[in-house]
Amino acid sequence: MSQVTEYSEKLMDHFMNPRNVGEMENPSGVGTVGNAKCGDIMRMYLDIDENRVVKEAKFKTFGCGAAVATSSMATELVKGKTVQEALEVTNKAVMEALDGLPPVKIHCSLLAEEAIHAALWDYAKKNDIVIEGLKEPVNDIDETEEFYKMQGE
């Protein structure tokens, strides 16, 4: 059975009309996660102002409908948030905002969360600051393992 038929209307909307697709010339932070082997790569660009507020977010994604939609939603969710708040945008938040994901697509939301973290990490490194709670991102997450972990929940 195809998972496509299990996509919510909201997810389809974010796939068909993705928000914030693009690149940034001089981003405050940029992160790329996933790997082409597994079929998903997300790159997130953040423009962060002097008050540490995310002014702009852009993304590019190689992946399935869910991967594109979770990236799109993740950029929407971090915009206007402080870096500390952006760090709190979890994969669950992305999933809920899309009215859920088919079980085999949950890894896409994990990737979106990782993409935010990777961009924030880059920002922190460039500015030589520490964002409390931010760990160095794994930019090559073991999808199979994460997938089964999520399935088991």
Next chain:
Amino acid sequence: MEKRIYLDNAATTRVLPEVFETMKPFFTEEYGNPSSAYEFSGRVANRIAEATEEIAKLINAKAKEIYFTSGGSESDNWALKGVADALKSKGNHIITSKIEHHAILHTCEYLEKQGYEVTYLDVDENGLVDPAALEKAIRPETILISVMFANNEIGTIEPIAKIGEIAHKHGIYFHTDAVQAFGHVPIDVEAMHIDMLSASGHKINGPKGIGLLYIRTGTKISNFIHGGAQERGRRAGTTNAPGILGFSKAVSIASEKMDERTAHETKLRDRLIERVLSEIPHSRLNGHRENRLSNNTNFCFRFIEGESLLILLDKKGICASSGSACTSGSLDPSHVLLAIGLPHEIAHGSVRFTLSEETTEEDIDYTVESLKQIVERLRSMSPLYEDFVKKEKLSKVH
């Protein structure tokens, strides 16, 4: 009515109206169980006997060598498990290829758990099995060789006659999964030395739920479903009379129109291939350029992923399928595309279009135009394409 261009005929086909008309009376009027004794049922039994003759003729077999099943997967399961069981005292080794349908591969994995050994032959970049490599893989304990007639994903037609000849030279049974080839290309079980052959009704404009296993007379194979005496006691279960009669009608139409249909499909297939390869950069054709099913095309578009492509094609009314992991429910891309040597990231961007005799030149042109837009759109979103373009620019500067 919304636009629909159906280019997934390797998945299933439309039941032809003539086929449906043939089947109808056997649901509501001639519904007798062909195994019963009275004349009302005997009439059905007679029609089935004629239908079986018609089907057997298509592959130069005898009617008593045709065993009806529920479809291709069951036939594949029966051939492998049935021979493995019947010949277990003789040997425990099976040879197959890496690009078989899952009905073969997963059955082989099951048999491996039962103690059988399986050699999965590599294929070349076009998906062809090398008969010399196959011959080398033969051991004294080899009991069965199973190689598909034509691949369901990339359409490559295997050197079946050559493989059959090798199998028979060594006294080993040869089974072929001909689900995609049956009714599409000429098959002769005698000339090609085929001992067992799987076929399915719904791939040739027949109904779903009916298939067959051809078993050469004298082949040692265990019975598959135990119960009544149907299919000469080898595969029990009430005879699917409407299915068989529909299947038979589809076979006679396919047989009659084979040349005409092949010519039509080949012309459109080649138009699709030529236009895609010349008009969409970084695209490739998977499978053999000439030695392929007349209705099959399979492309990879670099830097994009198959499922996204399929959804956008669907929005334009085009039905196709993909070897992308995301459409299969697993996380790996198509085993066939990996076996022909494609890296994972390229295999994820594959799409298969399979034509029918009803496909028109207009359909093909509309598909190409849609593809061009969709590929461009997805590439504009792809970080892989972004990196590629940047690298290209750099190399131009230097």
